[in-house]
Amino acid sequence: MSRLELAGLSLTVLADDVETELVHEISLSVAAGETLCIVGESGSGKTVTAMSIIRLLEFVAPVRTTGGILLERTDIPTLTAEEMRAFRTGRIGMVFQEALDSLNPSQRIGKQLLEAYSPRDMIPGALRTMKGQQAAMAKATSLLREVGLPDTERIMALYPHQLSGGMQQRIMIALALMSDPILLLADEPTTALDVTTQAEILELFRRLQREHNMSCVFITHDMGVAAEISDRIAVMYGGRLVEVGTTRDILTKPRHHYTRALLECVPQLGVRRTSGLASIPGAVPSPRDELLGCRYAPRCPAATEVCTTAPPTLAATLGDTTFACFNPATRPLDLTIAVGETDAPALVATDRPTLTVSGITKVFGNGRRTPNLDHLRKRAVVAVRDVSLHIAPGEFFGLVGESGSGKTTLGRMIAALEHPSAGTISVGDHEHTSKGVTGDSREFRRSIQLIFQDPQSSLDPRHTVARIIGEPLRELTNLRGAELDTRVASLIDEVGLPAATKNKLPSQLSGGQRQRVAIARAIGPEPRLIVADEPTSALDVSVQGQVINILLELRRERDLSFLFITHNLSLVLSVADRVGVMCKGELVEVGHPTDIVTNSTHPYTRQLLAANPDLLAYQTTNP
Amino acid sequence: MLGIILRRLVNLVIILFVVGTLLFFIIRAIPGDPAIALLGSTAKPEELEALRQDLGISGPLYLQYLGWFGRVLQGDFGMSIIYDKPVLDVIADHIAPTLTIAIISTLLSFLLAVLITVWNASSPRNWVARALNQLSQIGLALPDFWLAVLLIYLIALNLRWVPTSGYTDIWVDPIASIRTLLLPVAVLVIGQGASFVIVLREGMLGQMSQLYLRTARVKGLSEFAVAMRHALPNALLPILTIVGLNFAGLVGGIVILENIFVIPGLGSMMLGAINGRDFLLLQGGALFIAVLFVTVNLITDLTYALVDPKVRVS
Incomplete structure (x- = not known):
C-alpha cells in the first residue's frame, strides 16, 4: 500500500x-x-x-x-x-532550496522551531501552555542534535543570518521534522x-x-x-x-x-x-x-x-x-x-602568456581604527592570498572552489573590476596593481571581457540585444553606424542565435539564449581573455552543454583564452586544459584535469572529489 | 551600541550649531525692528536703543551672534518680549498641548494603520478591509485645514457633541480634555493614518511574497498569524523612520490646526513670535524644534538597532 x-x-x-x-x-x-x-x-x-x-x-x-x-x-x-x-x-514537512530566505530574518531560531511543533494528537492552543512549551522545547533540542547541531542552546538564540548555508539547511530540516511528518x-x-x-x-x-x-x-x-x-x-x-x-x-x-x-x-x-x-x-x-x-x-x-x-x-x-x-x-x-x-595537444609553453598573475592578494576591510570608536573597526578579511598563475594564449583554465574560496574575487581583479591589495596582474603590456591599471585602461578592458553567472540580472532589461552587444563596441572600438550594425549581426550569428534576436529584450529570451547574448557581448571587442564566472550554473544541463560548446569553439577559432570560474568539478575537469583549485583564498593546486582526478595529493582537492556526486560510479557499479 | 549613541551625539551637536547659526541670520533678515514693534513708532531713539541693548539686538550683527551663542551655551536663551518671561519658560508653557496632540495622534494613526494592513493581508477578499484600504487614498488627499473646518461644522456646531475650540490639560480634567482633543486628533489621524497605511501596505505586500511566509504556512499557522507574527514585524522596520519624522513634524508644525482650534501650543507660540518680532523666542523655539527632530531621529535609529537583528548583532 x-x-x-x-x-x-x-x-x-x-x-x-x-x-x-x-x-x-x-x-x-x-x-x-x-x-x-x-x-x-x-x-x-x-x-x-x-x-x-x-x-x-x-x-x-x-x-x-x-x-x-x-x-x-x-x-x-x-x-x-x-x-x-x-x-x-x-x-507533511517541507524543506526548500533557499534556506535563508525560508526563515524569518527577525526571529530567533528557537522561536521559529517551537512554532512548528504541532503533533497530530496535540490539542489546539496547547503550545501556549507551559507543558506544551516544554514538550516543543524537548523536541527542538533533540532534533537539533539529530541534524548535527549539538550546541542547541546557542543555536536557538541565534538569528538565521548568523548561520552558514549548511547550518541553515539543517535548521530547515529540523523545522520540517518538528511535528513528525509522515x-x-x-x-x-x-x-x-x-x-x-x-x-x-x-x-x-x-x-x-x-x-x-x-x-x-x-x-x-x-x-x-x-x-x-x-x-x-x-x-x-x-x-x-x-x-x-x-x-x-x-x-x-x-x-x-x-x-x-x-x-x-x-x-x-x-x-x-x-x-x-x-x-x-x-x-x-x-x-x-x-x-x-x-x-x-x-x-x-x-x-x-x-x-x-x-x-x-x-x-x-x-x-x-x-x-x-x-x-x-x-x-x-x-x-x-x-x-x-x-586530448587536444598539450599547449606549447610560450614566453608570452596572455595573462600573468604574480603574487596577488586582496584584503577587504582596511582594518583602520576610528579614534575611540572600537566597534567601527572593520575586521580585515583576506579574500585572496598570494596567488600566482599564468594563462597561455588559447588556454581554457578552470578555477574551482567552494563559496568564499576567493575565486570570484580573483576573477574580478583579473578583469580590473577590483584592485588587488598587493601583487601584479599583467596582460600584454598592461599592468594592474594596487594603484590601478597602467597605461590605456580602455585598451586593458578591451583585452579582458567578462561573462557573469546570471544572464537574467547582468543584462539590462530595457536594452535590446543589439544595444547590449553594441555597447562595448561603441565604448572600446571605433566602429560606428552601419559598420557597427554589421558587426553586431555577425556576433549574433556567431553565437548561434537567429538574426531576429537583435530586436528582442532579455526577458523575451530563454536562459540559454541570454547567456549566448552575454557571450556575444564579451567577444565583441575581440578580447584575448574572457573571465567567465559560473556562466552555466543558472542553466539546465541540456543547455549547459550548448553554452560550453560555444566557448570551446570560440577558443579554437580565435585562440581566445578563458578563465572559467565554477564550483562544478565534473564540468571543469571534463573540458578545461588546466584546473586550479582554490581554498580559503589560496590557490592550493594547479594541474592537468587527469592528474587532478587520479594523482591529486592535496587533501582539499581529494575532499572535493570525494564529495562530488558521482553518477558514473553509480552506473558502472550497478550495471 | 554605546559607540553609535556617542557618534550620534557628536553629530547632534554639529547639527545644532549649524541650525542655530542659520536660524540666527535668517531671522535677522526678517524686516521690522522689534524695538519699534514693542514701543510703537512714536518712541524716542534713546528709548529704542536702550531696549535694543536689553534685547541683545544692538551693535554689529556678528557681535550679536557671538553674544547670543555664548549665552545659549550657558543655557540662557534670553527673555521673550511678548511674554516678558525667559524663552525656556515660554517654550515649557506651550509644549504640553502640542506634545499631547502629537503623541496621541501618532500612536492612534500607527495602531489604525497596523490594524488595517494586517486585516487586509490576512483576509485579502474581505470587502470592508479593502474599502478601508481604499479610503486611505482619500484620507491622504484631504487638506487638514479643510477637514478641521468641516468637522467643527458637523460635530461641534451642528451636533454639539464637543466644543469648537479650546484646550484643557489632560492631567487637570481628562474628560474635558478628551472633548477638546477629539477634533484636532481626528483630523491628524485621518491624514497621518492614511499615509502610514500606504507605506505599511507597501511593506506588507513586499513581505507577503517572501519565502519565509511559505514556511510559516507549512507550519499550519492561520493567515492572521502569518501576517501578524511573521510579515508585520519585518514590514514595520521601514515605517519606523516615517513615524519618527512625522511625529517630529507634528510637534514643530501644527500651526494651522492650533490656530483653527485655538490651542495654546508651540505653533501658536511661534506664530505670535513672528508677528511680534520676538527674535529671541523665535530663535529659541526654532532651535528647540531642531533639537526635537534630531533627537527623534536618533531614537528611531536606536529603535532600529533594537528591532532589527541584522543591525544589532553585527
Whole structure:
C-alpha cells in the first residue's frame, strides 16, 4: 500500500485571464519509507507538483487541481482551506532550496522551531501552555542534535543570518521534522550548497528518513544527487511524466530518449570531453505551447511522425519501469561516449602568456581604527592570498572552489573590476596593481571581457540585444553606424542565435539564449581573455552543454583564452586544459584535469572529489 | 551600541550649531525692528536703543551672534518680549498641548494603520478591509485645514457633541480634555493614518511574497498569524523612520490646526513670535524644534538597532 498516491493530477493556473496547464495527468505513488526523486529541468513542473501536494500554490496564484492526491486515504484537494491547514502540519514537512530566505530574518531560531511543533494528537492552543512549551522545547533540542547541531542552546538564540548555508539547511530540516511528518517534501534542498556541504546534507537526509520512516519526495535537477538519495526516480518534462522506475533502471537502462539525453549531458568525473559536451538541441517548450504529440518530439532524435500527432501514454514494460514513448530506446546507455578521445595537444609553453598573475592578494576591510570608536573597526578579511598563475594564449583554465574560496574575487581583479591589495596582474603590456591599471585602461578592458553567472540580472532589461552587444563596441572600438550594425549581426550569428534576436529584450529570451547574448557581448571587442564566472550554473544541463560548446569553439577559432570560474568539478575537469583549485583564498593546486582526478595529493582537492556526486560510479557499479 | 549613541551625539551637536547659526541670520533678515514693534513708532531713539541693548539686538550683527551663542551655551536663551518671561519658560508653557496632540495622534494613526494592513493581508477578499484600504487614498488627499473646518461644522456646531475650540490639560480634567482633543486628533489621524497605511501596505505586500511566509504556512499557522507574527514585524522596520519624522513634524508644525482650534501650543507660540518680532523666542523655539527632530531621529535609529537583528548583532 503506497502512502502517497497521485492519481491523474493536473494543475492549471489562471494568470491574466489565460488558463495555463502546468502539469498534465501525473500518476505516481510513494511507499512508506521510500524516497522518490522527481527529476527534470526548469519548466518541467516538478516544483509545482510538490507544492500541490502540500497545497501551497493557492497562496500565490489561482490554481485549479484535478485528479487525486491521496495521503493515507485522505484526498488532499477535497479538503477545505481550514481543514488543509490542520492536516498539513503533523503530516507533511517541507524543506526548500533557499534556506535563508525560508526563515524569518527577525526571529530567533528557537522561536521559529517551537512554532512548528504541532503533533497530530496535540490539542489546539496547547503550545501556549507551559507543558506544551516544554514538550516543543524537548523536541527542538533533540532534533537539533539529530541534524548535527549539538550546541542547541546557542543555536536557538541565534538569528538565521548568523548561520552558514549548511547550518541553515539543517535548521530547515529540523523545522520540517518538528511535528513528525509522515511525508517529507524536499525541493532542491542542496542546490545552493557547496559540494562538501551537499554531501553532508544528503547523508543527513538518508539517515533521518530511515530513522523516522518517512516517505520522501525529493526534487532535483541533478542526476548525481538523484543517484545518491533515491529509491525510485520519476523524470518529468514539459509538465508531463515521461518515465518512472527504480533508480538503477532509470540511471542505467533509461527507455525514454529524454532521460537518456539528460544522463548523457551530465559531465562525468574522469571523462574528458575537450571537443564538446553532449547537449540537447532547442529548449523546453513553454506550458502555453500547444503541441499535439509528445512534448519532447521537437528535440528528440528518434521522433517519428506519430510522435507529433498523438501524445504517448505511460505504459508499463518488463520490470518496474514505465515510460511514455512510441519508440523507446533499446540499446544500453553509452557511458563512455568520450572516453578514449584524444586530448587536444598539450599547449606549447610560450614566453608570452596572455595573462600573468604574480603574487596577488586582496584584503577587504582596511582594518583602520576610528579614534575611540572600537566597534567601527572593520575586521580585515583576506579574500585572496598570494596567488600566482599564468594563462597561455588559447588556454581554457578552470578555477574551482567552494563559496568564499576567493575565486570570484580573483576573477574580478583579473578583469580590473577590483584592485588587488598587493601583487601584479599583467596582460600584454598592461599592468594592474594596487594603484590601478597602467597605461590605456580602455585598451586593458578591451583585452579582458567578462561573462557573469546570471544572464537574467547582468543584462539590462530595457536594452535590446543589439544595444547590449553594441555597447562595448561603441565604448572600446571605433566602429560606428552601419559598420557597427554589421558587426553586431555577425556576433549574433556567431553565437548561434537567429538574426531576429537583435530586436528582442532579455526577458523575451530563454536562459540559454541570454547567456549566448552575454557571450556575444564579451567577444565583441575581440578580447584575448574572457573571465567567465559560473556562466552555466543558472542553466539546465541540456543547455549547459550548448553554452560550453560555444566557448570551446570560440577558443579554437580565435585562440581566445578563458578563465572559467565554477564550483562544478565534473564540468571543469571534463573540458578545461588546466584546473586550479582554490581554498580559503589560496590557490592550493594547479594541474592537468587527469592528474587532478587520479594523482591529486592535496587533501582539499581529494575532499572535493570525494564529495562530488558521482553518477558514473553509480552506473558502472550497478550495471 | 554605546559607540553609535556617542557618534550620534557628536553629530547632534554639529547639527545644532549649524541650525542655530542659520536660524540666527535668517531671522535677522526678517524686516521690522522689534524695538519699534514693542514701543510703537512714536518712541524716542534713546528709548529704542536702550531696549535694543536689553534685547541683545544692538551693535554689529556678528557681535550679536557671538553674544547670543555664548549665552545659549550657558543655557540662557534670553527673555521673550511678548511674554516678558525667559524663552525656556515660554517654550515649557506651550509644549504640553502640542506634545499631547502629537503623541496621541501618532500612536492612534500607527495602531489604525497596523490594524488595517494586517486585516487586509490576512483576509485579502474581505470587502470592508479593502474599502478601508481604499479610503486611505482619500484620507491622504484631504487638506487638514479643510477637514478641521468641516468637522467643527458637523460635530461641534451642528451636533454639539464637543466644543469648537479650546484646550484643557489632560492631567487637570481628562474628560474635558478628551472633548477638546477629539477634533484636532481626528483630523491628524485621518491624514497621518492614511499615509502610514500606504507605506505599511507597501511593506506588507513586499513581505507577503517572501519565502519565509511559505514556511510559516507549512507550519499550519492561520493567515492572521502569518501576517501578524511573521510579515508585520519585518514590514514595520521601514515605517519606523516615517513615524519618527512625522511625529517630529507634528510637534514643530501644527500651526494651522492650533490656530483653527485655538490651542495654546508651540505653533501658536511661534506664530505670535513672528508677528511680534520676538527674535529671541523665535530663535529659541526654532532651535528647540531642531533639537526635537534630531533627537527623534536618533531614537528611531536606536529603535532600529533594537528591532532589527541584522543591525544589532553585527
